[in-house]
Amino acid sequence: MSSSGVAIWCGSTNSATEEGKELNDPRVLTDVGDVPVQEIRDCGVDDDRLMSVISESVKLVMEEDPLRPLVLGGDHSISFPVVRAVSEKLGGPVDILHLDAHPDIYDCFEGNKYSHASSFARIMEGGYARRLLQVGIRSITTEGREQGKRFGVEQYEMRTFSKDCHFLENLKLGEGVKGVYISVDVDCLDPAFAPGVSHIEPGGLSFRDVLNILHNLEGNLVAADVVEFNPQRDTVDGMTAMVAAKLVRELAAKMSK
Template sequence: MPAIRLFGLPTDINSSFERGAAGGPVAIRAALWSDRGNLASEMGGEICHDIAFIDDGDLPLSEDTARDDAAIHRHIVMLHENSEVPLALGGDHAVTFPLVAAASACFGPLNILHFDAHPDLYDDFNGNPRSHASPFARICEAGHAARLVQVGIRTLTHHCRDQAARFGVEIVPMAGFAPVHVPVLDGPLYISIDLDGLDPSAAPGVAHPEPGGLTVREMLAVLARQTAPIIGADIVEHHPGRDIGGVTAILGAKLVRELAALIDRNGPCRP
C-alpha cells in the first residue's frame, strides 16, 4: 500500500479578503495528534498503525509565490518518485495549482474532485491571476485536468459560469444534492477540499463562509464512493481566527484520517 506523507503549506499571500489561512496547518495538525480523539477512520484503518502515514511538518515557504510554487513542485515530484502520496494542508487555495501541476508532470492530466462553495475559476481576481479564487482556471488552461468535477458550489458569478463552460467543468448543483449525483471518477484522481464547501454550521473557521453547504456526512459519502487510485489531495482554507471551539480544525483532522484511509483502500497508481 502507498505511504502517505502529510505536510503543511502555511501561506495565505494570495487570499483575497483577509489573511489567516496560513495558520491552518498548525491548527489541523494539533487536532489530529490531540488526545481528545484517536487515529481511527470510519473505514476501519488507523493512521500510523494499519496505514503507512508520516507527518513531515510544514514546508518552509516565503512571501514569494513563484519561489513557493517551485518549492512545492520539487517536493511533490520527490514524493512521487518515492512512490509516496502527498496529502497537503493549506494555506489558501492558491496552493492547489502547484500541487496539481507537479502531480500532472508525473502522471499526465488528472481527474480532479473539488469540494468548494466557490468554483475558483476567475481568470484573475482583483488583478491577481494567482489568487485563491483562480487556481482552477490556471489548472485548466495549463491542461493539467482531464476532468474537473466540482461539488458544493453555491456562488457562481456570470464570469465563473462562462469559465466553467469554456473549460468543460462539471458542476454538481447543491439544489437537490445527493451524494449519488457525483460521478465516480477514474484515476489518476486528485482530491481538493476547500473547507468552505461544507456548511458554516459544520466548518465556521473559514474566511468566506457561504450558507447552504454540504454536511459532513454528505462529503464523506461522496469520498467513500470514489474507487480510483488517488495520487494526491489537499485540505485548504482553514482560518483558525474565525473558528469556534476548534470545531473546524477537528473536522480537518477527521478529513485527514478519512482521506488517508481512502488512499490506502484504493491502492497505488504508478507514474
C-alpha cells in the same frame, strides 16, 4: 495548519478511521513537514518562483515511492502548483473532484492570476486535469459559469444537490488517466459544521454528505489537498480544526487503499 495538525492526533478520538484504517501505521499517514511559504515570500521571491517551490516540494515527496501527497493549506492557491506537480510527475492529467462553495476559476482575481480564486483556471489551462467535477458550489458569478463552460467543468451546485446526490455518492473517476485528485475546501461544508473558514457561505454540504462522497468514490486516489481552514476564525471550541483533521484522516485512509 498547526491546530489542524494537532487535531489529527487528538486524544479525544482514536487512531482508527471510520472504515478501520490505522492512522498510526506510517504507511497510512506520515507527516513530512511544511513548505515555509511565508518565509519564502518574505524573502521577496515573485509568485512564479513561489509556485515552483511548492511544485518542486510536492515532486520531492513523490520521489519517495509510494508516498502520495496529501497537502494542507493555506488557502486554495496551493492547488495549482500541487496538481501541476502531481500531473507532471505521473506523466499525464488526472481527474479532479473539487469540493468547494466557490469554483475558484477566475482568470485573474484582484490582479493576481495565482490567487486562491484562480487555481482551477491555471490547472485547466495547463492541461493537468481531464475532468474537473466541482461539488458544493453556491457562490458563483457569471464569469465563474462562463469559465466553467470554457473549460468543460462539471459544476454541481448546492441548489440541485438533493437531485444530484445519488450520482455524486457513486462516482467512478480516474479511468484512462493517471488517477484521481481530491481538493477539499473546508467551506464546501455548511458553516454550521465548519465555521472556521475565511469565506462563510451558508447552504452547504453536511459533513456526512462529504464523507459519503469520499467513502463511496471509486478510483485510484493519487493525491489530495485540504485547504481554507482558518485557525484565526476557529473560535467555536476549535471545532473546525477537528472537522479539517477528520477530512485529512479519512482522505489518508482512502489514499492508502
